[in-house]
Amino acid sequence: MKSYCPICFRDITHHQNLFDWLKKDAWICGDCRLIFKDVNQVFHFHGCLIEVLYEQSEELDSLIMQYQEVGDIALRSLFFHDYVSYMQKHYKGYTLVWMPSGKVKERGLETVKEMLDEFSMKKQELLECISDDPLYMRLRNDCGLKKQKVLLVDVYFHKAKLQMAFDLLKPHVQCIHVVVLCGDMKVLHTMRLD
Amino acid sequence: MECKRCGNQDTKYFAYDPFHENWYCRKCIAFGRINVNEPIQSKRYQTCNIQCHYELEYPLTNAQLRAMREIRLYLDQGKDVLVYAACGAGKTELVMESIMRFINQGKKVGFAISRRQVVLEIKERMAKAFPMLHVIAVCEGYTKETDGDLIVCTMHQLYRYPNAFDLLIMDEVDAFPYRGNPMLEQIAMHACQGQKLFLTATPDDAMKEHIQKGDLALVELFQRPHGFPLIVPQVIHTLPLFQYLYIVHSLHWHKREGIQVLLFVPTIESAHRMRNVLRCFFQCAVFTSKTVDKEAVIADFHQKLYDVLICTTILERGITIRGVHIIIYQADHRVFQEASLIQIIGRVGRNIQMPSGKGIFLCTRVTKDIQDCISSLQKMNESVENHDTKELIV
Numbered sequence: 001m002k003s004y005c006p007i008c009f010r011d012i013t014h015h016q017n018l019f020d021w022l023k024k025d026a027w028i029c030g031d032c033r034l035i036f037k038d039v040n041q042v043f044h045f046h047g048c049l050i051e052v053l054y055e056q057s058e059e060l061d062s063l064i065m066q067y068q069e070v071g072d073i074a075l076r077s078l079f080f081h082d083y084v085s086y087m088q089k090h091y092k093g094y095t096l097v098w099m100p101s102g103k104v105k106e107r108g109l110e111t112v113k114e115m116l117d118e119f120s121m122k123k124q125e126l127l128e129c130i131s132d133d134p135l136y137m138r139l140r141n142d143c144g145l146k147k148q149k150v151l152l153v154d155v156y157f158h159k160a161k162l163q164m165a166f167d168l169l170k171p172h173v174q175c176i177h178v179v180v181l182c183g184d185m186k187v188l189h190t191m192r193l194d
Numbered sequence: 195m196e197c198k199r200c201g202n203q204d205t206k207y208f209a210y211d212p213f214h215e216n217w218y219c220r221k222c223i224a225f226g227r228i229n230v231n232e233p234i235q236s237k238r239y240q241t242c243n244i245q246c247h248y249e250l251e252y253p254l255t256n257a258q259l260r261a262m263r264e265i266r267l268y269l270d271q272g273k274d275v276l277v278y279a280a281c282g283a284g285k286t287e288l289v290m291e292s293i294m295r296f297i298n299q300g301k302k303v304g305f306a307i308s309r310r311q312v313v314l315e316i317k318e319r320m321a322k323a324f325p326m327l328h329v330i331a332v333c334e335g336y337t338k339e340t341d342g343d344l345i346v347c348t349m350h351q352l353y354r355y356p357n358a359f360d361l362l363i364m365d366e367v368d369a370f371p372y373r374g375n376p377m378l379e380q381i382a383m384h385a386c387q388g389q390k391l392f393l394t395a396t397p398d399d400a401m402k403e404h405i406q407k408g409d410l411a412l413v414e415l416f417q418r419p420h421g422f423p424l425i426v427p428q429v430i431h432t433l434p435l436f437q438y439l440y441i442v443h444s445l446h447w448h449k450r451e452g453i454q455v456l457l458f459v460p461t462i463e464s465a466h467r468m469r470n471v472l473r474c475f476f477q478c479a480v481f482t483s484k485t486v487d488k489e490a491v492i493a494d495f496h497q498k499l500y501d502v503l504i505c506t507t508i509l510e511r512g513i514t515i516r517g518v519h520i521i522i523y524q525a526d527h528r529v530f531q532e533a534s535l536i537q538i539i540g541r542v543g544r545n546i547q548m549p550s551g552k553g554i555f556l557c558t559r560v561t562k563d564i565q566d567c568i569s570s571l572q573k574m575n576e577s578v579e580n581h582d583t584k585e586l587i588v
């Protein structure tokens with residue numbers, strides 16, 4: 001375990017709360033911990049359940065931007081870190097699928113996919129973008145869908161993108177659950193049913 | 195491994211990128227990603243071929259003219275220059291001649307300052323002095339346009355200009371966040387491919403060393419344009435409660451005389467506490483780094499809508515408010531270092547109509563910083579007197 005915070009490089013014990021300190025598995029410092037505000041609520045969208053992990057905020061946005069746009073790939077496994085064991089348990093038997101990006105060529109990596117590298121769940125590359133507009137996506141030819149249960153992961157709650165992915169996947173799978181890293185609470189509460 | 199941009203060599207800041215098979219520096223990632231061993235790309239900005247000249251509201255004084263001639267002399271010799279000038283001595287006016295000469299030679303000139311607030315003010319002054327030039331400000335909130343005939347920016351924004359400037363003027367090099375920040379210093383050095391001109395009211399030891407070694411030429415200017423000496427503050431030491439009473443009492447007097455007061459406090463919390471007390475008696479506002487509409491608060495204070503502006507050290511620089519007096523509450527607090535104190539007292543007496551003024555330091559004990567501030571000011575005043583007599587003899 002590193003002794004410094006991978007976000008701000010201060011000592012990992014900096015402003016650390018007692019609970020995390022006692023658990024001895026703190027992986028970011030107490031200040032950076034505040035960037036991740038748990039929401040952990042489930043919403044309904046077009047007959048699917050969407051789980052939102054964190055509240056969208058300026059700080060989290062800029063961290064995501066630092067990873068996706070600036071290319072600070074050292075941050076990749078940090079975003080879902082706290083939820084790895086929870087998701088693996090809760091979504092046992094699901095196939096992990098990520099929302100494709102239209103910028104793979106430019107960035108040199110599929111950013112959402114790489115965020116999930118700590119997960120040992122079964123992963124499958126089902127969707128791909130066919131232009132730099134992320135809404136132009138399609139099923140991959142070689143995807144080999146077998147009516148399985150799919151856990152679709154994205155960074156933001158993006159209605160049009162989810163809708164598109166649902167339309168493509170639904171005829172071929174048993175069910176779809178969605179996990180998004182963060183969402184704007186104002187938008188989400190207008191559609192909250194759970 | 196070393197980062198060519200920020201000079202970092204500490205391995206904890208380097209990360210390996212398996213997708214591109216290279217290492218990159220995370221210390222300066224805020225300025226965009228740069229890979230290890232990736233050379234800094236020079237970015238040439240357009241140079242203008244306008245012949246420019248500048249216009250001043252007031253003619254330069256003899257002391258300013260002398261300093262200006264010295265700066266020209268050293269720059270012509272290809273040296274970097276440090277202008278050590280008292281607050282309010284007119285540093286900005288001094289460098290206009292250098293700006294003009296470099297631009298007229300088709301060279302690129304940049305003016306970098308630590309604080310965003312001051313960037314906007316200097317930009318206005320430059321635009322007024324050089325009406326024929328397209329002067330732009332580049333700082334947080336103003337980054338759409340990044341090239342102009344003359345670029346005024348924060349130190350942070352210098353990362354946009356690798357090797358861009360033939361003359362880079364850096365103001366407030368003694369201030370946060372530039373002072374003691376090797377990363378910003380590296381970025382600033384990379385922005386300049388030509389000569390550097392530093393401006394400060396409190397040079398640090400590293401600069402003094404460069405002057406001794408001879409790689410930096412020194413030009414001093416302590417006299418203010420109106421010729422009046424610098425204000426030396428009055429130090430009153432008493433307990434915080436009595437400091438409060440003193441403030442209320444003295445604000446009453448100032449209000450009667452129609453003089454506005456800048457009241458400096460050490461922290462944001464103490465600013466709000468102070469406001470809660472003072473608003474029972476006076477029109478007051480708070481100005482801290484958390485203030486949302488900074489420009490509006492300053493404008494209202496200029497309009498004399500407030501008797502007193504309660505502020506933290508954020509307002510210690512660059513702001514010129516005519517005829518204000520200043521009071522520092524808890525001047526013995528550690529945020530008030532010598533450089534800060536000199537800047538704060540420099541807010542007083544900047545106006546020809548009101549060349550004198552009052553500065554009061556309230557404290558429970560007299561710190562070394564307070565003592566050093568007072569002796570520096572006295573030294574500057576003495577050296578002005580010596581200079582004047584010398585000029586008379588010659």
Ligand SMILES: [Zn+2]
Pocket residue numbers: 005006007008009010028029030031032033
């Ligand atoms: Zn941290």
Ligand SMILES: [Zn+2]
Pocket residue numbers: 197198199200201202219220221222223
């Ligand atoms: Zn670096």
